[in-house]
Structures are given as C-alpha cells and as structure tokens.
Amino acid sequence: MDVVALEKTDVYQGRYRVERTLGAGGMGVVYLAEDVKLGRKVAIKQLRSDMTGNSAEARFRSEAQLLARLNHPNIVRLYDVLEEDHNIALVMELVEGVTLKEWMREHNATLAEKLDLLMQICQGLGKAHCLGIIHRDLKPENILVTNDGVAKITDFGIAKALDCDQQLTREDHIAGSVQAMSPEQLQGAPLDARSDLFSLGSIAYELLCGYKPFERGDKSALAFAQQITSKPHIPPQHAWPEIPKPLAALLDRLLAKRPEQRPESAERVFEALELVRKHGIDRNTLQYSETVTQLLIKPRKKRRLIGSTLAILTIVGAFVFWGWKTLTYLPSQYIAILPTQINGVVQGGDMEILMRTMVRQALSSAPSQLKSSALVSYTPEKNVSYEEQLRKLQNKGVTDALLARLDCMQLRCNIELQRIKPSDSEIRQQASFVFLSDKIQEAQYTISNSAVRLFSKNYRKKPNASSKMDPEDYSRYLVVLSKTDSDQIVGPADLKVLEELIGKYPANTNLYSSYTKVVLKIWGATNDSQLLTKTLGILTSAEGMGADKTALLEAKLAIKSVSQDRQGFESILAKIEAQGHPSAHLLTQFARHQYIHGDYKQSLAFSKEATALNPSFNNYYYIVINELALANYDSARKILKKMINMYPERWKAHNILGVIELETGNLDSAENVLTSIPEALRDPITKSNLGTVYFLQGKYELALQVYLEILNSTPNNLRMITQTAETYLMLSNVESAQTHFQKVINLTENSTFLKDRQFRAEALAYLSMTPASIALIKDLLREAPESTYVKHTAAQVYALAEEWQSANYHLEDLISKGMTKEWFTLPAFQQLCLQPQTSQVVRESICH
Template sequence: MDIADPEVEQQPRTDSPVFVGSDRYRIQSTLGAGGMGIVYLAEDLKLHRQVAIKKLKDNTASQNARDRIQQEARLLAQLNHPNIVALHDVLEDQGDIALVMEYIEGTTLRPWMRERSPSLQQKLSLLMQICQGLSEAHNLGIIHRDLKSDNILIAENAKGEPVAKITDFGIAKSQQLDEKTLTAENQLAGTITAMSPEQILGKPLDARSDLFSFGTIAFELLCGSRPFEKHEAGALAMANRITNEAHTPPQEAWPDIPEPLAILLDKLLAKDPAQRPQNALVVYQGFALLHKQGLESESEDFTATMTDLFTHHKIKNRRRWQRVVAGMAVTLIVSAGGYWGWKEFTRLEPQYIAVMPVEINGEIRGEENAKALTRTMVRQALMNSVSQLKASALVSFTPKEGQDFEAQLQKLKDKGVTDALYAKLVCAQVRCEIELQRLAPINSQIKKKENFTFLTDKLQEAHYRTSNSTALLFPSTYQKEKLELTVMSDRDYSLYLDILSRMEAKKLNQTDLAKLISMSSRYPQNIYIYNGLSNVAARLFILDGNSTHLEIALDALNQGEKLGVEIKTLNSLKLFIYGLGGYSKQFQNLIAKVDNTDFPVAEILSERARNSYRNGKYESALDFAKQASALNPSADNLYLIALSNAISGNYHLAHAALKKLIDKYPDHWSSYSALANIEMEIGDLDSAEKTITSIPEELRGWRTKSNLGVIYFLQKKYSKALESYSKVLELVPTNIPTIGNLAETYLMLDNNDKAQENFNQLLTITQGRDDLESRLYQAIALAYLGKASDSISLIHTLVRESPDDVDVNYNAAQIYALAGEWSSANHYMEQLLKQGMGPEWFSLPAFQKLCAQPQVSIKVKSSICD
C-alpha cells in the first residue's frame, strides 16, 4: 500500500522560459512539486495576469495519472466559489494535460500558522471560509478526499484579511460518476493523516469523510497540534491509530478551549460518520455563531471572552434588584414536558412548537365543567405530543384576550415558532368530532391534519389518542415511540384535569401538589402526572417562594426513577426544577449528562443562562442567552438577554430591549418587573411604580411585592413600604432581604426598637450560613447591633471576595458610616454614585451623618445632603 507523504517539500524557483501546450502562457518559476505533479507560476500573456499551471511530471505520466488530472479538470469546471481555487483553462499537448488555475499569492495553511499569531477571530473566520468552500463542493456531489493543511492556500484580500482557498482536487471523487477507482491496485490515494477512518478502511465515502479531514485541520489550527501525532512505526501504525484509537482530547492540547469548540471538534473527529455533523453548512453555522458572539463582545481579548463563557467568575454587579431573578421563572411555566428531543444538533432541523387555544363548538353532556375539562384534556394532549418528537421544543403561548386567529399566528411567527398545533372540536352530547391541524405560522398554511371521533366519557383514551395522532402530523424522521395508555380511575383523572385547568387559570391552592403526589404513588408509570406535579410545584414556588414545593416534586421524580420511569423524561423535569431553585451543583451535574443527549440545544443554552444568572456569572449568562436567542428568538430568550445586560449595568440596552419586549408581548410580566427595577435603580421612581403596578395583583409573586416595597421606601412612602414588606413576610416569613428592608424602614420612622428586633432576627437567621446574601445581611445586622469590629471584619472579607458587587459596596459604605470611619464610607459612596446609583438610596440616617463631616467630599455632600 503506497501512501503519499503528507509533507510535500516545495521545489526551488527557476526562471528558465518554458512553454506548456500553448504560447499564451510563459512559465516563470516552479511553485512546488509532489510525487506525480509539478506546479508552475506562469504569466497569462493575453490577460496580463499570473496563473498557476499544474501538470504531470514527465516520468509519471501514466494513464492512471492522466485520469486523475482529467478528473480534477472536470470537477473544477463545476466549481465556482471564492474559497476554491478557480480553473481558468485546460491545456492538452500530445496526450499530456495541464490545468491553468487561479494563482494565489500566499502560502499554505501550515506555514501560515507557524509564521503568524492569528487571533481566535481570524482562525474561526478561516474555518468558516473552508466550510463554505466544502459546502459548495459537497452540494455538487464532489468529495475532496485529500483535505489537509497543505491543500488550503491562504491569501490576503484588499483589507489585509486572510482568505482561505481549497486546492488540489486531484483525487476528488464525484458521487454522480461511476465508482471507478483512480488509484492503482493496493494503493491508497491521499495523505494518511488527513484521511477519515472509513477512507482508510476502503469503505464507501460521502461528504462526512471530508468533515473528518476538516476536523484535523480545525484541531491543528485551534489547538496548535495535530489530533493524531505522527506514529514512529510508520504509515500503517498511523492508519491503525486513526481507525481504532481516540484522538487527543481538545482540552488536553488547549486547556482553555471554549466548551463549544471542544464539542464541535469531538463531533468532527468521531470514528462513526453517523456521529459527525451531517454537512459542512451545519459546521459553518456553529463556527459563525461563536465568531459573531465574540465580535459583539466588549472584551478586546476574544479568546478570553470565549473562554470566559464556560468558566467561573467572581460574583459582581449583583445589584439590589437581583431579586427579580425568580420572575424569570414565571414565563417558564409551560409544560415541562416540552424540554425534549434533539438527538444532536446536527441531526434534524429544530422545531419550536406552540399550542393554540382549543376551539369547541356544541354542548357536552356531563358535569357543569365538562366542556372546560375536555378543553384542558385536548390542550394537555397537544403539549404532551411534543415529548414524542425528536428535535422539538414546546414554546409557551397565551394569546391576548380578543386576539383573532391570524393575529395569533403572527405572534407565533414573531416568537420564532416553526409549527403551531390547533384543535377544533364539534361536540354533541357524548360525542366529539376533533380535527387536529399542524400549521406553519410563517405563511398560515395547514401542513397536515387528522380527524377522528371520541366519546366524552372516555377522556383518558381520547387524551392518548390525541397525543399520538398529533405526533403523526410530523414527518416520520421526527417521530419517536407512541405513548401507551396508563389508566387512572375516572375520579382521579377528572381531578388531574381540574388541577391543570386551574393552574392555567392561575387559581392553584396549596393542596393541589399533594393530590398529584398521591396520584403519582397510585399510578407510578403515568408520565402525565409527573409533568403536572412538576409544573404545579414550580407555579406554587413562584407565588410564595417556598422551596419545599420543589423538594416535594424532586422526591416524587426520584421515586419515579426507582420505579423505572423513562430517565430522559425525568431528567428533563429535574432540570426544570433545578433551574428554579438553589440547586446549582445538581444542575451542573445533570446538565453535563444531558448536554449531548435528546435535549434541544436552545433550551439547554437558556437553562445555562438562567443558572449562570442565579449564580452571579452575568457575562456567561449574557453569552448563553445570546446563543439561545440566535437559535430561537423567543420572548423568554430575548428577556434573558435584557436581564443580563441590566444586571451588568448596561441599562440603556436593557431598558430599550424590555420596552420593545413589552410592546410586542404585553403579557410578558417578567419584563415589567425587570423594567421597574431598572427605573428604580436609575432613580425614575414614579415610572418604576407605574410599571410594577401594571402587573395584575394576582400575578405578583413575593419578589415583585418586595421590590414594590423598595420603590415606596425610596419615595419616602414608608407606610406603604411596610405594608408591602408585611405581605411578603406573610408568604415567606424568614426572607432575609425583606427583613433587612423592614428594619431600614423602621429606622426612617424612628422606631429603633422595631428596627433592633428585625436586626436581631437577621442575625439569628443568617448564623452559620456562608452564602453571600446571608453574610452580607449578617454584617449589616452586626453593625446596627453595636458590634462594629465583627461587622467591619466581615464586610472587609466580602469586599475582597466581590470587589465589584454593588450590594457589598453599598453595605460597606453603611457599615463604615455607622462605625464613624468617614473616609472609608466616603470612598464607597463616591464609587456607587459614579456607577449611577441614585441619591435616594442614601437617605438612611447612617448616610446622612456624613453631611456634617469635614472629611467627606463635596461630590458626596452635594449628592446626598439636603
């Protein structure tokens, strides 16, 4: 087996005048030579331009070699792309053939890498260009078969930017041509280090073989070394390594490699073609997304920015309004069963599916709420059907009251929804004719529909049939297995539907979760119940902040796992619950398990954004949110971007984005809460109050009520502030920030006894806790309880750990003011005012004491003193 040398050494230049097949071209020098061919630099005397002429060496001009160069000519004639070296002419002379090609003034990729220190931006740009050239070839059915660094030429455009050009299609193969081999018997054409495992093994090839070769190029360009280092025992040993041994992990070659790049390299270098991306366009889109995010980053060091995306940061810029974070969850209470299927991002185009309101005409005999229960059954069945589809995610949708059908579809189109599910029922007493439709919001067309009849006293059977029939509206490539009926008693099923119906109407009570937990013990294999209890627990948690609801739901899910319920289903529900509560460690462990499984990429990115936000990693949260929005520009993902911008201090961007979101989605209440907190932070208190009171009273969770109390406090409406805080403490009696706010309000009312009582309560609650919030309020409580030394020692530690955290600096200023250390207090206050904190925040007596101190700067006095 004759294997070509992967390192072709360039021949010395020669200026001897040589003619090849035509007097139009004059040879100027030799550019390079390989085992059979030689490439000359020549002048096109007719068009006055330089060209490259490739011809066979005289001593190797066999028929096989001639076949190869003729094959290359045929293939190049089909290709016209800026990232592929162009063919200008074909010369023939007494049976010999030469190709006249575009001359690229530059070098090949490997020496270019050695001689330059390209940024990650430039590297990604080159890889994107190679992908585009490959995509053009593959679309024409052409497989290169010898893609390597030496066959990538690098030139510069008019702007001085590097441009990649694919060359040497000498052993390329057209899938439209016969399977005639262009190599001699027992020869393996190509360079061993650039070959895919299937090419080495002589198996049939498709475009994914080139993607493996491209993976070796990308690995070397990004990581600085090859994924398969040369084997000392020779080519056969190298071939064995490529086919049977794992490539060097990207993280080993480049420890700081951003996670998405490492994942993409691993996919490209998979042994099995089925595990690689399906085409070059998909790979291009992956690199393009990373390239775009880097270009939009404020960091000058792109590499650091991308690495920062997946590394831990110190908590900073948490802001007092961080308590809005749980409001993020309000918009997430869609069926958690929608967090499903996407085998790999390269397999199927993602589907983002929304369920439209169910239309029922006619009357249904039975209980007073028979029609409402039937509507809930159909709606739940439509949502459950998404769990039976690959590459699909459920998108939350509740239309505005009075909105007509076409306006609803337009809203779904705006949300990035690809498919809408609609059910229309015509019922007469105990029979209902149902028509299921799969609609395309982009053009309002019906893609497919299905009809059947069901009996209203057999709703459970109808539930499963509706779910399975809806899944059949989608192509078979997206369909998973049918759901099997798990029968509940009629009484339990009616209760189940009633609870879900009240959840959608936001009328849950505290006993509903217990009822569903009880059902899960009676029907442990009924996945619908696990979906329902997860959603109910989440809704109750948002309303009262009691994490016990989440713990109860997690216990039920863990019990289901022990009883053999499908693990993928349970993991999706656990991920949903972990994302709501303080389960950072559990979330990270689970996300690592599901990252490469059946979860939609956009949903994983959204969950990562929320988790990063809750843990103070705001830059990561912003980057994850941008990636999620690029895949699915839903209201929730756009909200995540705005929220991350706001908490990082980019108020202008966040304010504009939230206003736009509210105009587009007037019922997106989380946006109102976030907007109110920005307005509060910049001192526009009247607007903040108006915005937050626009949220219906029944939809305000305890955090929203607490933030309204802060607005009243800053407006000096202390009685209203006390009223708001008291309502919060009725729901969450030991909420640390609210108790602290309550104490500060009593200070403003000169009720020092009540304030001291609250500070003592804070000290008790925070004792022994090591999270940032607890230690922060412990420090302020110590200061007000006369333990200045302990307080200063603790706040000094917190400032050292989180020097950019606004809450830490604010409490440091207050603590130093209480201790009479005016210079230190002045330092932190100047810093906060410079960052844009409004003077309203410094109305507490401790701050006002600075007005009489000579050490305090004019800037501070002019800002906070009357």
C-alpha cells in the same frame, strides 16, 4: 503519621526516611523517600490531612487494591501501604523522569519515539483492562516518561474495577478531568474499557499532531464538556496536513462518540501502531511512505486480523464516524402551541376551561416525545389574526406550530389537529377523531400521541405509557395545571394536591412536570431551598416508577438551575445535551443558573444567544433582569415595552417595569405600574416591590404592613426579613430590627447563593460583626463587580463600619448609574452627610 511528620527525616515504621516533597495534587502529597531496608528511593503518596474522610480514604484504598493487582513495566508499581489512625499513604515506585505533558513540551521527538510511547501506553492499559480495571482519568499528566524513554501509567485514584460497584462519587457528580473524559463518562453512563480508548485517542492526537482534538479556548468546563459530547473533533488532517490516511483513520476511530465505533481493545490499537511503526516509516525522512496504505489494505498472512482491522480503519473508519453523524443528524425543531379553538357548547360549568387546559397539556407534552425538539413558550396578543400569529412565530424561530380545532355539541367533540410550518403557513400533516367530553383524560393521551405522529418517524421516541387517573383526580389535576399555565397564584395547597396524585399514580410523567412548574413558581416568591431539596427527592424516586426519563431529567435540570449545586446542574445539563436537545432550551436553563449565582454578564450573554435562536417571553425576561442587575435601565426599558406590547397580560413584565421606575426614582410611576396589576394576581414579589415604593416614599407604616403580610405566608423569605428590619430602623424600633437581622444570619449560615450572602453581609454589619461583614462583602464584590445590588449593600456595610471613603466610593458609583436619593434614606447612609471625607457629589445627591 501526618503531613507535618512526613516532612521530617525520621525513619517511619523502621523503614522509610522522607527527604523532601515532590509535588501535591487535589487529594494527595507526594514525597521523595528512601527505603532504608532495601536501600532504594521510593515515592510516598499520602492523603492530605484536610482530605480525610470516608470518600477520600476509600479512593486511596481503592487505588492501593487496584495497583496491587497490576504488575507491569508500563504501570507505576505499588510497594507498600502505610496506615495510622485515619492517615493512609502509598509507597510507590520512584519514576525519575517527567510527565508526558512535560515531555511533549520539552522534547523534539521523532515520530518513531512518539509511536513507541503510545505502544507502551497501550501495553500498560491493556494489562489493566485484562484485569477488569478502567483508569477513567487517562491524560498526559498521569503518564510518566522515564529518562530512558519508558512510559508508565500512574494515578489510579478514580480507577474502577468492572466487577466492583464502587460508590466513591456522589450522585450527579462525574469523577475525573473533563479533558480526559469520554462522552459516555461525561454523560454519567456505564463505562467499559473503550472509555479509556477515547482518552488514549486524545493523548495520541496531541502527541502526533501537536494540538488537542477539541479546542478549549476560554470555554467553561460545561461548554467544553458539551463540545466533547456533541461536536466532532478537529480532523487530524487539519492539525497535521501530511498525516497518512491509516493513522488519521485510527485517531478518528479512537475519538468516536459511541464506544462501539472505537477499536475493541488496547491490544488491537497496539497491533495497529506496531505495524505502522515497523513498516510505515521511512527511516531517512521519518515520514510515512505511500506503501503504508497498501500494506494495511493487503496485509501479510500472519497479519491478516490486524490488516483487516486497519483496512476498515482506512477505508470505512472515517465514513462510519462522519457518515453516521450525517445520517442520524436531526435538525432542531422548535414547536409552539397555537390557542385551542372551540366551537359549539361543552357541557358543564367550567368544562370549557378544563378542556382547553387538557388540550394544551396534551400538545405541550408532544415535544418531549420527539428527538431534538423543544417547546417554545407562546402567548398570542389579543385581536391578532391567525396569519399574523404565524408570522410572529416565524420571527421567533419556531419551526412548527400545533393547532387544535374542536367542534363540540354537549358531550361529543370532534377534534382536528394540524401541524403547520410558520415559514409558509402550509399544513404539513393533520389528523382528526371524535371523543366524548366526559372522557377527556383518555382524549389527552390520544391527542398527545396523535400530535407526535404528525412528525417524521426519525424524530419519534417510544410512546409514553398511559397512567390513567380516576376522573375526579384528573379534574383536580387540571385545575392546578390551569393555574400554572396562567398568571394565577399557586401555593402549598396546589403542591399537596399534586403530591397526593403522585403517590397514587407514580408512573404519570405529567404530574412530575406540573409539580416542578408549581415548585418553581413558589420558589420564585419564597426562595425556600428545602422545597427544592424535597422536589429533587420526589424526582429521583420517580426514576424507577416508569415515568419518562428525559422528562424527569428536564425537571431536575429546572430545579438544579435555581439551586446551589452547580456541579449537579452541569452534570444533568450535559446528559440532556447529549440527547440532542435544541441549544436554545439549554441556553435558557444555563442563563437562569448564572443569574441565580450572580454572574449577570455571563447570564446576559447566554440569554441573548438563546433569544436569537428562540425569542420567547422567558428569554426576553432573562435579558431584562440581567440588564436591570447591571443598571442598564434604558436597555431594559426598551425590551420591556416590546414585551408588554406583545404580552399585555403577562404581569411579570409589568412588575419588572415597576422595579425600573422604582430604582430610577420615579416612585409615582412605579406605584401606578405595580397597582395596575390586578390585586388577585399580585404575587409576593409584586407586593414586595410595592412595599419598597411605600418605603422610599417615607410611608414606613404602610410598607411594614405589606412586608409583615408577606412574612405571614413566607416566614423565611430573606428579602422580606431584611426589608422589614430596615423599616423597623426607620421607625426607630431598633430591638425589632436586630431580631430580624439575627434571623437573617441564622437562615444564611451555610448558603452559597450570592443574594443570600448579600443579606447576610448587611445583617452582620447592623449587628456590629464588622470584620465578618467586610470580609463577606469583599468576596461578593469580587464575584459580582457590576451588580448594583451588591454595591448598594457594600456602601451600607462600609458606612456602618465607619469606613467613610469606601462607602463614599460605592455611593458615587451608584449615583452615576442613576440611583436616586430615595435609596439612601437609611440612617447608615445619612451618617455620611456629617463626615468631612464625603464628596460633594454624594452630599448633593443623598443629604436632605
């Protein structure tokens, strides 16, 4: 039995004759059919043929099992289950009517009719809850209203029985529609019946007030989810100025962020609505009378329990919600670490370097132990006074600075910690103690915990448990950590050290954070997606080992931000945001995620918003690379000059400046900028850019030497493989070029990354797979219409396909943005010089 068969009029299983299709959803198709045996119309909901699989089938079977337990006039009934092979269909009650969403749009209903519908929904929902079933996707589209005005809840596809442990959704994916979810459901927390009551509150708000409780506008699903989890709903009085206090209070209670603030059951909501429906409507005006509030405050004896509940709703409800939010609100703290000052002599060769690394790590871990707090990346300029540093921090939006001063004499060090407000340079809190330099591991935990105690108790979380390492292991850890805190190159050997330490000390939170930093550094140079998968596995394994859960979530978010799993990223981001993390921190992560996926305009907007809140090096960096991707070279140069003045030894800024000079044809300037970076600090990206300079200068042998050197250490680096193939073409070594292009195709077969698919489109074109190449480049142009990189690839693809007009179109656009002739030396581009369709602008710009 498949979809095609169901559309025929044959009688199936001797009983059901399908007449026509009623509609289709994400998983199923619904048909109108006749039950020949009983002579009645039914609706058959069948699993779509392209959705067959264990998860989809499990959801359908789960819905059938739950509906079989539900026999209530306000829930759509299940009559039968049809199965054949892997096909499954549910035979259900046919509801002749419309969805509540359509009903609200098409009916000018009285208040009494609206309350009647809400009471019916409460009754159906109450029946499900009594049987331990939560719906999880309650919304107007999943409530049917018959022509006689009866409300029926439907679509229990993702409903869950509280006594079952259903695994119907994968990790980091939250089932349901965002607009129908409670805050705890969006955060992936355990659910109970009160989650459905939040969804019921959204329905009631829209039905009664004519508006949704949260403004969606043009917000993304992620931004909308964040609003539901962290922002208050629109006060009902704003949407319906005449709404009486008891009903407004009821809506406020239903839409409370925390489950315990909502009514205890659907039955209690029904009783409240029933009381209002019977006694609170003036039948002539259909408006609430002034007696409603008095009735709720002083109820009749038989309504004592209901009255008490509604009196609380009326008098205390709004205060509990708004007052709780006000009393527990913690202003965001942006914390910077000032350079550690060491006076005297520390015994040991590299001991002073390790001491500085230890102190910085201890202070840097403090914000993770504070609520609503984030660490601000800060590297001071050389020869800048202490006062000037604080002024710059204030301009960066930093609210607190932590400073450590050490006075050491051989093995003994006295440390003084200060919490300073950059706005007035005053010391708000300070602490001091003595430690021995050969006991620096113990000192790290003491420093970290002492730094946390410099802040108000309201901000402090439960202290992290210490996970002590052997002294030799701790020294190895500090050596790796000192690399991640600087521009030194890290590699697989550093990861191996951290993996070994994680195996020995699985509860040590700092090890996971450091491991993530090293992975991201390596990934930036190699694009090794397997490394990301491995890291996520390590972080997931750590969840039951005693490591700090918030720190693990932050590490996961950092990895997800550069991965292909957009749903997983948004899920973790929502969980972190719900914990009160400062918005600048989250905006930076989101900007990085959008950039990785090629949405440069969106990434630029988030980067600018993050920089306005926290003008750190990283936030400026994301502005620059997005401006660069959009060919806004002047804007990028202006910001880079500012960054280099502020951070003269942050070589990443020099590297990007070299790229700008390279892309605008200033090859000698590009070479000077890139070679100004110390050779020992040139990562694969810097070397790659230098190789591109040699390529554009026509020094193909030198460029090939650079590319092959990089490939020797990162053999799956797609950019390097592609650029190596292009270099072989310029050296007339077609066979080697084709070998490298084939490797690109093999490595990108299942990738969803925009850049990976860009390399794939070029490789397909060079291997004469023209239809596939053109189809892919069209998709990329739709996804990233402003990207100069995609347009450059598109011009190349169309030239190889001999679609000269399309190639000419993209070349003209690139030339207008300032791309010079050096970028068009490949044979594919030079073919245009021989074509009559090529414009004069292109001829003058690219033809020798």
